[in-house]
Amino acid sequence: MTDPRQFRRFRFVRHAYAEGVAELVYAFDDGEELIERITFPAAPALPAGREAAFAAALQLLHLIVGVSYYKAGVPEQIVVEGELPDQDTAELLDDLYLHGLAEFAYRNGLDLRGRIRFPHNGRRAAVPPALGLASRTLVPLGGGKDSLVSVEAIRQIGVEASVVWVSHSPLIEACAERTGLPQLHLQRELAPGLFELNRLGGWNGHVPVTAINSAILLLAALIYDYDTIAFSNERSASAATLEYEGQAVNHQWSKGYAFEQGLQQWVRQHLAADLSYCSLLRPYAELAVTRAFARLGSAYFDVFSSCNRNFRILGPRPADRWCGQCPKCHFVFLALAPFMPKPRLLAIFGRNLLDDESQTAGFDALLEYHDHKPFECVGEGGEARAAMHALGQRPEWREDALVARFVSEILPQLDPAGLAMEPWLQASSEHQLPARLLPALAVIQGPC
Numbered sequence: 001m002t003d004p005r006q007f008r009r010f011r012f013v014r015h016a017y018a019e020g021v022a023e024l025v026y027a028f029d030d031g032e033e034l035i036e037r038i039t040f041p042a043a044p045a046l047p048a049g050r051e052a053a054f055a056a057a058l059q060l061l062h063l064i065v066g067v068s069y070y071k072a073g074v075p076e077q078i079v080v081e082g083e084l085p086d087q088d089t090a091e092l093l094d095d096l097y098l099h100g101l102a103e104f105a106y107r108n109g110l111d112l113r114g115r116i117r118f119p120h121n122g123r124r125a126a127v128p129p130a131l132g133l134a135s136r137t138l139v140p141l142g143g144g145k146d147s148l149v150s151v152e153a154i155r156q157i158g159v160e161a162s163v164v165w166v167s168h169s170p171l172i173e174a175c176a177e178r179t180g181l182p183q184l185h186l187q188r189e190l191a192p193g194l195f196e197l198n199r200l201g202g203w204n205g206h207v208p209v210t211a212i213n214s215a216i217l218l219l220a221a222l223i224y225d226y227d228t229i230a231f232s233n234e235r236s237a238s239a240a241t242l243e244y245e246g247q248a249v250n251h252q253w254s255k256g257y258a259f260e261q262g263l264q265q266w267v268r269q270h271l272a273a274d275l276s277y278c279s280l281l282r283p284y285a286e287l288a289v290t291r292a293f294a295r296l297g298s299a300y301f302d303v304f305s306s307c308n309r310n311f312r313i314l315g316p317r318p319a320d321r322w323c324g325q326c327p328k329c330h331f332v333f334l335a336l337a338p339f340m341p342k343p344r345l346l347a348i349f350g351r352n353l354l355d356d357e358s359q360t361a362g363f364d365a366l367l368e369y370h371d372h373k374p375f376e377c378v379g380e381g382g383e384a385r386a387a388m389h390a391l392g393q394r395p396e397w398r399e400d401a402l403v404a405r406f407v408s409e410i411l412p413q414l415d416p417a418g419l420a421m422e423p424w425l426q427a428s429s430e431h432q433l434p435a436r437l438l439p440a441l442a443v444i445q446g447p448c
């Protein structure tokens, strides 16, 4: 079989939807079809008047989900068989593939600039009407603290909402149960041929998975009748992981504000005047979110986890909910520590990561000390330094090995003016929330 890196063309072959199942078909050159399926359980018939929006959302889903397969070969040519997307859609995709695959390209020594050009029909979209969608919010759950903060804030303001998640995850399911809100569980089945391409030496690496989940949820909103999709992507997600040859590389690019704005604009141009795609946590840095979680999230302390090793499709999952070794475990431990009684945090993690010298390199990367920020969903280096500095002033933390090392070795090299927590706890005014969700911001911010 051909070496996947030798392929010349990546083809978007066709897409279809029937009885709650979206079928998305791809191929390289004249090779075998790669078929991904997404299932929308108990999907009702689409209400009349939504056909055009649904067709546009399904086409976007096909084009976005293709990023997982395209990356295996990164061939010169992208071919869309059937109806070509319009120019706005092609521009959104050029941006998503370039920036969403920036980490993948950097780590594989590839340069995708100038390589990704989606074909288009040269037209711009005509503005769609309102579809009369119901005033209800879909809250995507990731099993971690962020979406649970959103759930609790939304619950407190009393708007109608359901939690929704994509793919099989007992951990997310347990969190969803605990919310007590109506649940929607969507299934995603990657084409098995992708794993064969990986085995044959295809390019591999990170993909902008939030964009994939977002495209799935646009379809869900039309099918199940919701006018708002409220993700829980924080302000810190917009900060690059590193800069390389003039390009910002951000592991979390599709969680960032640029993608959120681009997709919301696309929604308003192509789907419906009354569908909102937004993020409830957009005004907040990670430290403001962990502070809110410490206050609002106690019902979830024994079920949630932010450790991404729990969410693997194939690889081994940790025996405990927190592996205790990865950047997410390190960051969440550090970012919760200033806001939670120490015994409670140690009970959540089952250990004290800040008193374990074998974790030094991991925490140094978070602090951007002798290393760059890890390729993971973690806060900015400045946030990690502010949190560590705060712990260095607390009697219960300051003698723990890594806090003591920070105080004696790293702190003297830092500008004290950059170590305050307060700026990280302030909300920014940048967000795209509909008026109905605005009161939730006061809940997240908490009492002054």
Ligand SMILES: CC(=O)N[C@H]1[C@@H](OP(=O)(O)OP(=O)(O)OC[C@H]2O[C@@H](n3ccc(=O)[nH]c3=O)[C@H](O)[C@@H]2O)O[C@H](CO)[C@@H](O)[C@@H]1O[C@H](C)C(=O)N[C@@H](C)C(=O)N[C@@H](CCC(=O)O)C(=O)O
Binding pocket: 068, 069, 194, 198, 204, 205, 206, 207, 208, 209, 210, 211, 212, 251, 252, 253, 254, 255, 308, 309, 310, 311, 312, 313, 314, 315, 376, 377, 378
């Ligand atoms: C769970 C996880 O972190 N997986 C990343 C890991 O993959 P690994 O090989 O260890 O295990 P699997 O997840 O089982 O993946 C098997 C292969 O499938 C490919 N793949 C998977 C899902 C998909 O949607 N498309 C795919 O092509 C994958 O590449 C594997 O070959 O390492 C991979 C390489 O770096 C990552 O791509 C895997 O990341 C998952 C896609 C994933 O769901 N990750 C989220 C936890 C995540 O990183 N979220 C980001 C959001 C960033 C964004 O811009 O959306 C975050 O929280 O920061």
Ligand SMILES: Nc1ncnc2c1ncn2[C@@H]1O[C@H](COP(=O)(O)OP(=O)(O)OP(=O)(O)O)[C@@H](O)[C@H]1O
Binding pocket: 140, 141, 142, 143, 144, 145, 146, 147, 148, 164, 165, 166, 167, 172, 210, 213, 230, 231, 232, 233, 255, 305, 306, 307, 377
């Ligand atoms: N499987 C999934 N299905 C639907 N939405 C998801 C899924 N995984 C993650 N998300 C959503 O994507 C966004 C980014 O995920 P992220 O992992 O940062 O959030 P989280 O799990 O809520 O919190 P944490 O940062 O503690 O992991 C969040 O809005 C999250 O709810």
